[in-house]
Amino acid sequence: MVIPTGEEVDDSLMARSSELGKYNIIGFVSIVDVDRARDFYRDTLGLRLVSEEPPFALVFDANGILIRLGMAKELPPAHGTVLGWQVPEIASTVKDLTQAGVRFERFAGMVQDELGIWTSPTGAKVAWFKDPDGNVLSVSEHPELKK
Numbered sequence: 024m025v026i027p028t029g030e031e032v033d034d035s036l037m038a039r040s041s042e043l044g045k046y047n048i049i050g051f052v053s054i055v056d057v058d059r060a061r062d063f064y065r066d067t068l069g070l071r072l073v074s075e076e077p078p079f080a081l082v083f084d085a086n087g088i089l090i091r092l093g094m095a096k097e098l099p100p101a102h103g104t105v106l107g108w109q110v111p112e113i114a115s116t117v118k119d120l121t122q123a124g125v126r127f128e129r130f131a132g133m134v135q136d137e138l139g140i141w142t143s144p145t146g147a148k149v150a151w152f153k154d155p156d157g158n159v160l161s162v163s164e165h166p167e168l169k170k
Contacts, residue, residue: 047087047089048088049090050090050106051091052092052093052106053093053095053098053156054081054093054095055095055098056155057081059155059156060092060154060155063155064090067120067124068120068123070084070090071083073089077094078094079093085108090106098156098157101158104151104159105158105160107149107162107163108163109165110164111164112164113140113162113163114140116162117138117162118138120162121138127150127152128151130151139151145167146166146167147163147164147165149161149162150162150163
């Protein structure tokens with residue numbers, strides 16, 4: 024085995040970046056209560072139901088991004104937010120969702136305003152809520168992305 028010294032490095036062995044950055048992602052969330060999840064994501068959040076694939080998944084279109092709600096017998100332990108939406112005006116989005124019956128979460132140790140919105144040190148604003156199966160979802164506004 025020959026160890027390259029730097030001058031002898033074979034370019035074909037160099038790590039290359041993937042091209043996944045040019046493709047849309049698909050979000051995956053596990054659900055247990057299929058009927059409640061369908062109603063919540065379609066009727067409350069306003070996502071378009073693309074297909075129902077029992078016993079595997081409900082598939083929704085979220086503004087061109089697919090979200091597969093995997094049908095499970097029980098939920099795996101979740102660690103933090105599983106899905107989030109970047110919105111242009113978080114306060115109006117939170118108010119609209121609240122009127123649709125969504126309850127926003129409050130977390131100890133985080134200073135949140137009267138709507139449940141937390142402002143990060145960078146100025147980004149985030150509010151969290153849960154789907155019928157208890158998955159944590161969020162909406163966020165990012166001033167650094169506004170132009």
